[in-house]
Amino acid sequence: MLFIRKNFTKIITTILMAVLSIFFLIPFIWMLSSAFKFEKDVMRFPIEWIPKSINVVYNFKAVWMGKVPFIHIYMNSIKVAIIVTFVTLLVSTMAAYSFTKLKFRGRNIVFTALLAFMIIPDQATLIPRFMLIRWLGLYDTHVALILMSMFSIYFTFLLRQFMVGISDEFIEAAKIDGAGHLRTFFSVIVPLCRPVLATVAIIKFIWSWNDYQNPLIFLQTKELYTIPLGMTLFRDDYTTNDAIMMMASLSAIIPLLIVFVVLQKQVINGIALGGVKG
Amino acid sequence: MEAAKPSYPTEKLQNPRKFWTPKRKEALVGWLFLAPEIVGMLLLNVFALGFSLYLSFTSWNLLSGMSGIKFAGLENYIHMFQDPTIMKALKNNLLYTVLTVPVPIAIALVLAVIIHNKVFFKDYFKVVFFIPYISSIIAVAAVWSALFHPSLGPINQFLMDIGISNPPKWLVDPKTSLIAIAIISAWAGLGYTIIIYLAGLTNISSELYEAAEIDGATGLTKFFKITVPLLRSTTFFLLITMLIGSFKVFDIISYLTEGGPDNSSTVIVFRIYEEGFVNYNMGYASAISWLLFAIIGIITAATWKMRREDS
Numbered sequence: 001m002l003f004i005r006k007n008f009t010k011i012i013t014t015i016l017m018a019v020l021s022i023f024f025l026i027p028f029i030w031m032l033s034s035a036f037k038f039e040k041d042v043m044r045f046p047i048e049w050i051p052k053s054i055n056v057v058y059n060f061k062a063v064w065m066g067k068v069p070f071i072h073i074y075m076n077s078i079k080v081a082i083i084v085t086f087v088t089l090l091v092s093t094m095a096a097y098s099f100t101k102l103k104f105r106g107r108n109i110v111f112t113a114l115l116a117f118m119i120i121p122d123q124a125t126l127i128p129r130f131m132l133i134r135w136l137g138l139y140d141t142h143v144a145l146i147l148m149s150m151f152s153i154y155f156t157f158l159l160r161q162f163m164v165g166i167s168d169e170f171i172e173a174a175k176i177d178g179a180g181h182l183r184t185f186f187s188v189i190v191p192l193c194r195p196v197l198a199t200v201a202i203i204k205f206i207w208s209w210n211d212y213q214n215p216l217i218f219l220q221t222k223e224l225y226t227i228p229l230g231m232t233l234f235r236d237d238y239t240t241n242d243a244i245m246m247m248a249s250l251s252a253i254i255p256l257l258i259v260f261v262v263l264q265k266q267v268i269n270g271i272a273l274g275g276v277k278g
Numbered sequence: 279m280e281a282a283k284p285s286y287p288t289e290k291l292q293n294p295r296k297f298w299t300p301k302r303k304e305a306l307v308g309w310l311f312l313a314p315e316i317v318g319m320l321l322l323n324v325f326a327l328g329f330s331l332y333l334s335f336t337s338w339n340l341l342s343g344m345s346g347i348k349f350a351g352l353e354n355y356i357h358m359f360q361d362p363t364i365m366k367a368l369k370n371n372l373l374y375t376v377l378t379v380p381v382p383i384a385i386a387l388v389l390a391v392i393i394h395n396k397v398f399f400k401d402y403f404k405v406v407f408f409i410p411y412i413s414s415i416i417a418v419a420a421v422w423s424a425l426f427h428p429s430l431g432p433i434n435q436f437l438m439d440i441g442i443s444n445p446p447k448w449l450v451d452p453k454t455s456l457i458a459i460a461i462i463s464a465w466a467g468l469g470y471t472i473i474i475y476l477a478g479l480t481n482i483s484s485e486l487y488e489a490a491e492i493d494g495a496t497g498l499t500k501f502f503k504i505t506v507p508l509l510r511s512t513t514f515f516l517l518i519t520m521l522i523g524s525f526k527v528f529d530i531i532s533y534l535t536e537g538g539p540d541n542s543s544t545v546i547v548f549r550i551y552e553e554g555f556v557n558y559n560m561g562y563a564s565a566i567s568w569l570l571f572a573i574i575g576i577i578t579a580a581t582w583k584m585r586r587e588d589s
Binding site: 013021185252 | 312321398401
């Protein structure tokens with residue numbers, strides 16, 4: 001009783017916030033329940049939150065074994081997101097190492113210039129990039145997607161902020177032990193950065209998984225699509241079957257939800273990292 | 279009389295083994311480590327931006343090949359400012375900005391303060407509000423497009439149930455299409471704003487609040503006299519990123535309405551996409567690209583200036 005009296009307002013706010021938070025969950029709950037339903041029951045009102053008759057096997061088959069090459073699309077997303085994440089981390093970490101631990105003339109000017117480039121919006125350079133990709137013969141390949149998203153000043157900046165905090169003594173010690181720069185980088189710096197690298201990797205993976213614009217512009221073959229673009233194939237083929245659409249949406253976000261639920265601390269901290277420093 | 283030899287450079291050049299002094303070696307390694315990022319940035323951003331400036335003064339249809347590039351002077355730009363769809367896109371972008379920047383920032387600030395110290399199960403709320411941001415916007419848009427279905431959708435059925443006989447037709451009505459899209463975007467993005475504010479709130483020392491309490495300050499006074507001013511740099515960061523983001527909106531519009539109905543939800547980036555990649559008018563699309571770049575440049579410059587005058 002004492003607990004309730006002491007925390008009365010806090011309990012009330014928690015309840016009010018819980019009600020509000022339902023607004024953020026309802027579309028997902030509706031999606032989940034619709035993915036299990038027959039087409040005719042999806043739009044029935046009042047909403048049957050727990051479906052009375054279940055058609056989940058049919059919906060599942062329609063998404064995963066139907067006209068849309070969804071397994072291919074899924075694999076493409078996994079492949080592209082993993083490669084993009086790995087390459088971005090490598091490029092950004094190398095640049096951040098150079099900016100913080102290697103001393104040479106012009107370093108600061110280059111860093112300032114790179115930060116200034118951040119103002120150039122991706123979409124303002126789409127047309128020349130499209131021409132470049134065609135000229136390189138990479139149109140309609142996954143390499144094009146990887147090239148378009150592997151350079152990230154944002155991540156270089158985040159990693160640099162972290163590396164500033166790594167004492168130079170670690171590098172001196174490696175030098176005395178006779179390690180070259182590559183060796184120092186891979187066996188001293190990269191392990192020390194592991195926590196921030198994990199965070200950045202998760203965020204990059206999620207962004208790459210959700211990228212819609214690059215596949216839209218650089219891909220043509222359906223079999224090469226990644227998931228967000230693949231969703232348009234369902235929309236075009238199953239425009240009236242909302243149950244199948246919801247099963248497709250569910251399938252598209254399940255890996256993200258799993259990653260997020262397991263690693264929410266890293267994801268949230270990673271996003272917050274960018275904001276506080278700004 | 280013999281001149282004194284300048285000792286340091288010649289000595290090094292005469293002895294090639296000594297050329298790679300540790301200092302030079304470090305500089306070389308430094309540049310090599312930077313090389314991928316620099317080359318990528320120069321090629322995909324700086325050079326690309328310059329090339330798009332050049333293209334914006336030409337009339338060129340992709341299908342006519344490189345030889346089809348013809349210099350057109352200011353034609354694209356003159357056309358752009360007379361093009362009703364571009365003017366419509368600009369207007370829509372402005373409306374979208376108004377709907378998706380100030381209101382969500384204010385709501386997120388209040389929610390963040392509540393989550394920060396006025397509720398139990400803090401982590402639960404952090405996660406729930408954040409789920410839409412982390413989920414694919416396209417999958418989320420697919421869900422909302424069903425929810426917003428004009429006659430059968432649960433939203434309108436609910437509205438009719440509570441006595442609104444003519445609920446809005448949302449995505450399919452020119453009057454409401456952009457508003458519906460803005461609602462979905464604001465809903466999906468709110469978690470991000472809350473998280474950034476929560477990060478800012480942890481930096482405010484609790485002693486300030488305790489001191490204010492001793493002075494008899496109420497909750498509202500504390501909010502407006504301590505929280506809001508001390509979060510100013512966070513708000514600034516959010517404002518600038520969200521303003522820029524709102525002028526770059528594309529995915530959700532492309533998926534949900536393709537700018538329609540009747541151009542009611544078209545935006546600048548969607549115009550770039552349509553002119554460039556649907557109609558292949560690369561010259562004109564480049565001119566629109568530069569319009570976008572100019573707008574974002576102006577926003578950045580203006581907000582920086584505001585901040586400088588502020589502090």
